[in-house]
Amino acid sequence: MDRALQASRSSFAERHIAEASARRRRQLVAVALFALVAACLPLFVTDVYTLNVVILTLMYLALSTGWNILGGYCGQISLGHAIYFGIGAYGTVLLYMMAGVVPWIGLLVSAALAAGLALALGYFCFRLAGHYYTIATIVIAEAALLLVLNWDWTGAALGLQLPFGPDSWATLQFGRTKVPYFYFVLALSLLAWLTAWIIEGARWGYWWRAVKDDAEAAGSLGVNIFYSKMGASAISAFFTAVGGAFYALFTSYIDPNSVFGFRISLLIALPAVLGGIGTLWGPAIGAVLLIPLGEVTRSYIGGSGSGADLVTYGALVVMVSLLRPEGLVSLLHLRKRTRGARP
């Protein structure tokens, strides 16, 4: 069989691959256009509040895209990603304050740390299937929150204040203007998207989706199920931690609840869930819709931040799960599907 198969050349397969790669090229072009438009935003948006919302939106876009790598492609639903977010935030700040490590290096070190932790936790947690895995992630993140809350070395419940310095790209500190943060987070979300894009086309991506759909069948096709989950988990944790580091630098003050809290885990997962889990554009669509809406309701209705944004999120989730269970991204495919349905 082997020899017989080797000898045959598949012109048909080649043409099909050409079509698929044309589609993937179009995705790249689309994202380049989006990025170009986004990069011009600070020219028009001079209002600090609006820019703040835009920055947070891009941050959650990057985070949710990272979450989607594990939750969407590999099907391992984590509701404890705050642990990686917190490690990125605390790691970067602590390294800077205690050892004078510049944030650029600090964020890479803490992201690597988060990826390492993801592997260590995965070693145990990936023996659990489905909902049990999800519950384990919640519990572990809550344990981490309690640990940091009571640990003097990390500032306990008071949190950490980043020491003020002059504006500089070296320390990633900008007091006068938020525009540099905007470009940083834009680059981060592009990087996260690009990683997801590469995964979609790579055999790793296929393996992960197979593990998600039917792990046993995937195994019988030669997929190493455990390694697949571990790999997806490490990449996902890495991006989450970089996002956390960015958040710490951006707000220059962190406390346990704001970075290790369950709310963060939820906000990381929600855009992907709303936009379309396991899709390339889902997390982006979800974040662009969800985060500004949440911020606006919080500042206009919420008053003292009493949770009006959470109510809005809840309502959105209910609406999407009733009307578009596959996520908002499925709206984009409506036209295509009707066209394809004709024989």
Add this chain to the structure above:
Amino acid sequence: MLEVSGLTTAYQGMVAISDVSFSVKQGEILTIAGANGAGKSTLLKTIAGMERSQSGTISFEGARINGRTAHEITARGIAFVPENRRLFPRLTVQDNLSLGSFLFRNRPDRDAPLDIIFELFPILKARLNQLAVTLSGGEQQMLAIGRALMARPRLLMLDEPSQGIMPKLVAQIFEAIKIIRRSDVTILLVEQHLVKSLEIADSTIVLQTGRVVLRGSAAEIRNHPDIQSAYLGV
């Protein structure tokens, strides 16, 4: 090329197969017959590494493979088409096929079997961009066999390929099995459809409550009085 000896597999103390021994030569078709619950599927799953054996050995091309994980066994050249096909329903036909071939690093290596698969099952070519869930039962079975062939196996194990499929397509699938065998692939076939499977098989084992109760060439089994009365209704 495959030798199984003294194989025993149990689920939580319940013995599913017990002391099963047989061997297959390269390029042969061995069919495994038996009533429901006789342990046919368990036997294939144990060889595929999806169930763990309690005792006995499985050796493939001279190397012992029991105790290895499913993906390692697949990488050694054994492909398994499980019962009920186990496709990825929300992936396209193309993606399902591709998933069989990612053992190989290079594109040409991965895509090489496609032409042969499309020759065996032309319908797959027409359905390439459809989701697997939209295929009919017979088409899904063809896809499952195609997906297994993408790994370029030297041993192909099929669990009830004719289950729930209209007769016309069953004939096509059996025809395909004969063609696959011609390219020197060894085949283990679990099949309820005993008459049909004896037509294409070289040898047969019959399982009953986990034990081998009969073995022989396909012709011997076909003419065996017990089989004639129990299975063939003659």
